[in-house]
Amino acid sequence: MSRWHKELDRVEWTALRVSHGPATSVPEALISLRESPSIDVGWTEYWKLDNSIVIQGNLFSAAEPAIPFILELAIDHEDHVRMLALELLIQVGGGMTHAIELEQGNDDLHVRCREAVGKGLAFFYALLESPSEEVRDRAVEIIGLIENDTARKAWTMQWVATNDPSEKTRDLAVQIARESF
Numbered sequence: 001m002s003r004w005h006k007e008l009d010r011v012e013w014t015a016l017r018v019s020h021g022p023a024t025s026v027p028e029a030l031i032s033l034r035e036s037p038s039i040d041v042g043w044t045e046y047w048k049l050d051n052s053i054v055i056q057g058n059l060f061s062a063a064e065p066a067i068p069f070i071l072e073l074a075i076d077h078e079d080h081v082r083m084l085a086l087e088l089l090i091q092v093g094g095g096m097t098h099a100i101e102l103e104q105g106n107d108d109l110h111v112r113c114r115e116a117v118g119k120g121l122a123f124f125y126a127l128l129e130s131p132s133e134e135v136r137d138r139a140v141e142i143i144g145l146i147e148n149d150t151a152r153k154a155w156t157m158q159w160v161a162t163n164d165p166s167e168k169t170r171d172l173a174v175q176i177a178r179e180s181f
Contacts, residue, residue: 005031008069016062017100018052023062026053030069039080046084054091058098059109067092067116075123079132086127086138093117093145118146125156133166140169144176154181 008027016023029048036042049070053063070092073085097109120142127139140160147153157180160173 004034004069004072011065013062013065016065017060017104018062019055019058019060019098020052023052023060026062026066030066030073033081033084034073034077036081036084039084042080042084046088049088050091054088054095055098057091057095059092059095059101059113060098061101061104061106061109063092063095063113064109064116067113068119071117071120071123074120079135083132083134083138086135086142089117089120090138090141090145093142114146117142118148121146128156128160128164133169136160136164136166136169137172140172140176144180150181 008030011027013023013026016026018026025048029045029052033042033045033049036045049066053060053066067089070085070088074082074089077085092113095110095113097106101107101109124139124142124146127135128143130136130139140157143153143156147156154177157173157177161170161177164170164173
């Protein structure tokens with residue numbers, strides 16, 4: 001069994017919540033996303049996570065311990081897995097705490113998730129140089145969500161808006177800059 005699998009086993013998923021109850025399905029969904037051979041299979045696995053740890057922008061307690069694994073998928077995998085992991089990080093980094101979590105006293109779950117995603121900030125900046133437009137788009141979006149250094153965020157969005165080879169990515173950077181400043 002790999003280090004990654006053993007580390008997944010260290011998390012007490014049964015004590016955590018997802019949209020449909022205990023978070024026992026999260027490890028298998030993470031493994032399946034990690035091992036997905038194609039973007040089509042990957043999207044199926046993505047939705048298993050997107051509809052459980054976060055649903056319609058609402059975070060459940062299993063989101064926070066899942067973030068380091070999702071970050072690892074973004075860092076060390078093929079572009080289709082990376083892109084899907086980045087999409088999940090956008091969802092959890094921009095989510096709000098679900099009412100069930102608020103009732104359980106987990107008021108700052110969204111803050112902790114945002115901070116956990118922020119641990120990958122240097123990596124997200126590096127992804128601005130990716131040859132994949134989809135990866136760059138998601139990196140821009142994550143930086144827009146989690147970068148607290150407003151001067152750096154403004155400079156980065158300006159740089160992307162004038163230098164990215166994709167009009168779509170340039171437009172996204174302009175949009176984020178308008179919404180942020």
